[in-house]
Amino acid sequence: MTRPPGSGPGDPSVRADVLADTAVRALRAEALLSPKPGLVDARGSGAHDDMDLPLLLASAEALRPTFRAVADTAKRLVFGAELREELGRLGRAGDQAMSRATGEVNTHRGALWALGLLVAAIAGGAGDERCAAGGAAGLAALPDQWIPAGQASHGELVRRRYGTGGARGEAEDAFPHVIEVALPRLRRARADGRSEEVARLDALLAVMSLLNDTCVLHRGGRAGLRVVQLGASHVLAEGGAGTDRGRSALLELDHRLRGLRLSPGGSGDLLAAALFLDMLPWPGRRLRAELEVTACRR
Numbered sequence: 157m158t159r160p161p162g163s164g165p166g167d168p169s170v171r172a173d174v175l176a177d178t179a180v181r182a183l184r185a186e187a188l189l190s191p192k193p194g195l196v197d198a199r200g201s202g203a204h205d206d207m208d209l210p211l212l213l214a215s216a217e218a219l220r221p222t223f224r225a226v227a228d229t230a231k232r233l234v235f236g237a238e239l240r241e242e243l244g245r246l247g248r249a250g251d252q253a254m255s256r257a258t259g260e261v262n263t264h265r266g267a268l269w270a271l272g273l274l275v276a277a278i279a280g281g282a283g284d285e286r287c288a289a290g291g292a293a294g295l296a297a298l299p300d301q302w303i304p305a306g307q308a309s310h311g312e313l314v315r316r317r318y319g320t321g322g323a324r325g326e327a328e329d330a331f332p333h334v335i336e337v338a339l340p341r342l343r344r345a346r347a348d349g350r351s352e353e354v355a356r357l358d359a360l361l362a363v364m365s366l367l368n369d370t371c372v373l374h375r376g377g378r379a380g381l382r383v384v385q386l387g388a389s390h391v392l393a394e395g396g397a398g399t400d401r402g403r404s405a406l407l408e409l410d411h412r413l414r415g416l417r418l419s420p421g422g423s424g425d426l427l428a429a430a431l432f433l434d435m436l437p438w439p440g441r442r443l444r445a446e447l448e449v450t451a452c453r454r
């Protein structure tokens with residue numbers, strides 16, 4: 157079979173700078189989207205007292221060289237331990253770049269992890285969204301012997317206490333909340349004639365209604381997670397962000413989450429990951445009519 161143009165490393169559609177630019181655009185789009193329940197958005201700091209929109213935008217820009225380096229590295233190295241360890245090193249350096257840009261605030265740790273793995277999988281040759289998620293899962297599951305020993309992260313504490321997989325589990329499972337929840341909801345809302353803003357908000361709410369978000373569990377335990385999941389389900393049941401009843405339920409949920417200091421950061425990350433996959437100029441999308449097969453190379 158002739159390999160379709162655009163499905164492999166070196167093709168203009170998967171250039172490292174295009175991937176980095178798309179990742180930053182997705183982070184900006186997620187940050188700017190408003191009104192998001194509990195999250196930082198164009199209106200303000202949500203349930204946070206240490207970050208706001210300008211900080212999130214500065215953080216997104218500070219991560220551009222990391223995404224670029226991740227893509228370059230994934231083009232250079234084959235899938236395996238060396239690539240995984242190199243990505244770990246780049247991810248940790250990216251985390252430090254984020255901290256320098258934000259004065260030590262965790263603005264995008266979860267997003268860097270999800271987008272970094274997806275960028276690597278696509279730079280390595282994944283030719284469609286599912287292949288990208290599968291490739292990212294393969295990378296996430298590989299051991300990284302250089303993970304520094306240190307204080308357990310919030311996610312680690314929550315995983316031990318509640319036995320939930322968190323950001324690592326989501327990646328190892330090939331991003332089900334991105335592929336099976338956010339992207340279908342985004343596209344269904346568009347097909348129903350919803351505005352882009354409403355489609356994105358409904359996609360976020362769909363993820364919030366299902367995700368075991370370690371940010372929420374860490375701050376609010378199981379009771380907090382129930383508030384988030386049931387609240388988001390209720391907004392969708394009222395018609396979602398594009399109806400009067402849904403919009404007022406959304407604003408009530410936002411008020412409640414800010415009062416309880418609950419921020420669905422994991423859902424924000426996964427919306428950014430969905431927007432990233434949705435924004436990319438996939439070769440398969442342009443050429444689908446001419447192609448019979450788009451193969452997963454990882």
Ligand SMILES: CC(C)(COP(=O)(O)OP(=O)(O)OC[C@H]1O[C@@H](n2cnc3c(N)ncnc32)[C@H](O)[C@@H]1O)[C@@H](O)C(=O)NCCC(=O)NCCS
Nearest residue numbers: 244247266269272309310311322323326368369370421422
């Ligand atoms: C895996 C990461 C995110 C650490 O996760 P951990 O849960 O231990 O830490 P922490 O609580 O600090 O951050 C987790 C973040 O994930 C997000 N999140 C929370 N719950 C979920 C969930 N269910 N699904 C997806 N994301 C979630 C939130 O934004 C949260 O802040 C990551 O920082 C890491 O280990 N990176 C190492 C560098 C690396 O290998 N990078 C490779 C790609 S560049």
Ligand SMILES: Nc1ncnc2c1ncn2[C@@H]1O[C@H](COP(=O)(O)OP(=O)(O)OP(=O)(O)O)[C@@H](O)[C@H]1O
Nearest residue numbers: 195196262263264265266267310371421422424425
């Ligand atoms: N719009 C957004 N607003 C806030 N957080 C977001 C947003 N989008 C994604 N996130 C994610 O949420 C995470 C930050 O959440 P949070 O501050 O609750 O985590 P933490 O630093 O582990 O905990 P804490 O603030 O309780 O000490 C980031 O890793 C980031 O990727």
